[in-house]
Amino acid sequence: MALPIPDLPVLAEDDSMLSRKFGRELANYFAGSPLNRLSFLRTDHAFLSSAFSHPTTKFLLLQNLSPLAKDPTTLAYVHKADVEPLTGPDPFKKTEEQLLQEFNSDVTFPVVLFLGIDEKKKTGFEWREYKGEAHFAVDVTPQGPIAEKAKSVTEAVKAKGIDFLPGARHVSLNAPEAAIYAQARHMLDWNARNPFCGGCGQKTLSTNSGTKRVCPPTDWAGLPDGSKAPKERGHCPTRKGISNLSFPRTDPTIIVAVVSADGTKLLLGRSKRFPPDWYSTLAGFLEPGESIEEAVRREVYEESGVMVGRVVIHSSQPWPYPANLMIGAIAQATPSGETIYLGNDAELEDAKWFSQDEVREALLVGVDQFGQDGSQSRKEGALRLPPQTAIANRLIDAVIGGYLGAASKI
Missing domain, CATH: 3.90.79.10 (Nucleoside Triphosphate Pyrophosphohydrolase)
Known part of the structure; x- marks a missing residue:
């Protein structure tokens, strides 16, 4: 018969009641990521800053949702120095509370998404009991106010002989990296589609390392230098109760x-x-x-x-x-x-x-x-x-x- 996709994770054979009755659990393509997402640390800015700056950390770049790749089967990763012209030295140095207080809708920041840690790589980044290679994804699509910075990053990586994988559906990647790409593509696409609040139509702010967007209550945009306080933004139903947020769809x-x-x-x-x-x-x-x-x-x-x-x-x-x-x-x-x-x-x-x-x-x-x-x-x-x-x-x-x-x- 047709061969299955190699390298897809499956649970080890066991003699459990469920396995005897229903068979072994099956993983499909785009699932089975090798990364521990550590989702509970996405609000820990000390953790994110440390992971972002570690020399072993890998950055996956996406341009128009196409991944940087060595060839059709293998993703290509870059280092912090390659993305720093776009992201700055530490995009996670400020907490969500600080970002909300300083929100200026005229200022655009690139989305830097924390993907997780590959714990099989024991020589990489270490945080408490977690150790491995940290992975981030960065949207380098040249658009808006940061277009020139994004363009400089893409031109620099292309000069190294690597390029973005062409095509609309990238199903030639090896299974583990296809899962990493699927996570990055889904999240960066969601951020790109939701620059404005669904409740009031005003600009939103990306937080939690790209996994949450909020509608700030104030805005410094358009105010003269020396202003002592931001202006209040229009009413938004998402700011009532505990629902001042938007999570990925x-x-x-x-x-x-x-x-x-x-x-x-x-x-x-x-x-x-x-x-x-x-x-x-x-x-x-x-x-x-x-x-x-x-x-x-x-x-x-x-x-x-x-x-x-x-x-x-x-x-x-x-x-x-x-x-x-x-x-x-x-x-x-x-x-x-x-x-x-x-x-x-x-x-x-x-x-x-x-x-x-x-x-x-x-x-x-x-x-x-x-x-x-x-x-x-x-x-x-x-x-x-x-x-x-x-x-x-x-x-x-x-x-x-x-x-x-x-x-x-x-």
């Missing part, structure tokens, strides 16, 4: 492999943007007040007309395009609900029931990267499937492998 999305009532066929659909012969599992966003199981049944019915009974959650995948959490499930159609009808929702161009033999063959010779038909063994017009980097492939593979085990291990 994550959009839960279901994606499901639907098997027939007798378990012999698999329901797959295709949208108009898919390449020829390409089919995939069905997916859609969860709605407010809806469980995962309810969302699976609703989406499958809306898109294909098929009625689903039992739903089992298989695994999940962070998908940073821009901020999805793909919740993978396997569901079974009801005996009287297998008729396909595409008139409810115009999202799908086609949907079909495929036999397990057809799907098994496609896993062998019909799996390629997005938009690339690289297999020479696939017959003309035969089924094509998404790559192993997509959770859709892993769900399909699990069904053909007997639900608990992937077919790729056979």
Whole structure:
């Protein structure tokens, strides 16, 4: 069968009750980061300053959300001296309280995101019981008041012979670094999309090393030199109670492999943007007040007309395009609900029931990267499937492998 993605972390084999009943836990591409995020230290400015300044600390640069890379499989990191022209010597020297007191909406700071520590590297940064290589991400997209500084940083790193990885989806990275990139991309994209408050429309301030934005109550912008106090900003509903903050958005999305009532066929659909012969599992966003199981049944019915009974959650995948959490499930159609009808929702161009033999063959010779038909063994017009980097492939593979085990291990 199609080979699984190498280097994805899985829990060690054990004899626990849950593993005996449901199989080993599976990690998907973009998950399984090697970094300890140490999220509880994001408000500790002494920690952040120390980590930022350590000589072993690595900085991942993103330009228009594309990562700096040595090659399509490997990220490239730079050092503090490379980013200092943009970030300054210590972007974490002031606390959130100080930043709020000094807030000036006319002044722009780059987003410097703390990603975590690689604790496998025992010779790096050390803080209390934590030791390893600290990782930060910096948005160096040349825009706004800091465009020239960002441009100077990007030109300097390119002069060293490294560049930003082209393309819209970066699924060629090795699995551990893909997870690091996914975290950085998701967070920097969220910051870029939220420069203004959703409650009042005024400018927000990035804090907690890029993982939180607040709407300051005062502003020094436009005041003459020598002013003794900032001006009060307009009313904002986020400043009432304890909700003076905005945290990153994550959009839960279901994606499901639907098997027939007798378990012999698999329901797959295709949208108009898919390449020829390409089919995939069905997916859609969860709605407010809806469980995962309810969302699976609703989406499958809306898109294909098929009625689903039992739903089992298989695994999940962070998908940073821009901020999805793909919740993978396997569901079974009801005996009287297998008729396909595409008139409810115009999202799908086609949907079909495929036999397990057809799907098994496609896993062998019909799996390629997005938009690339690289297999020479696939017959003309035969089924094509998404790559192993997509959770859709892993769900399909699990069904053909007997639900608990992937077919790729056979």
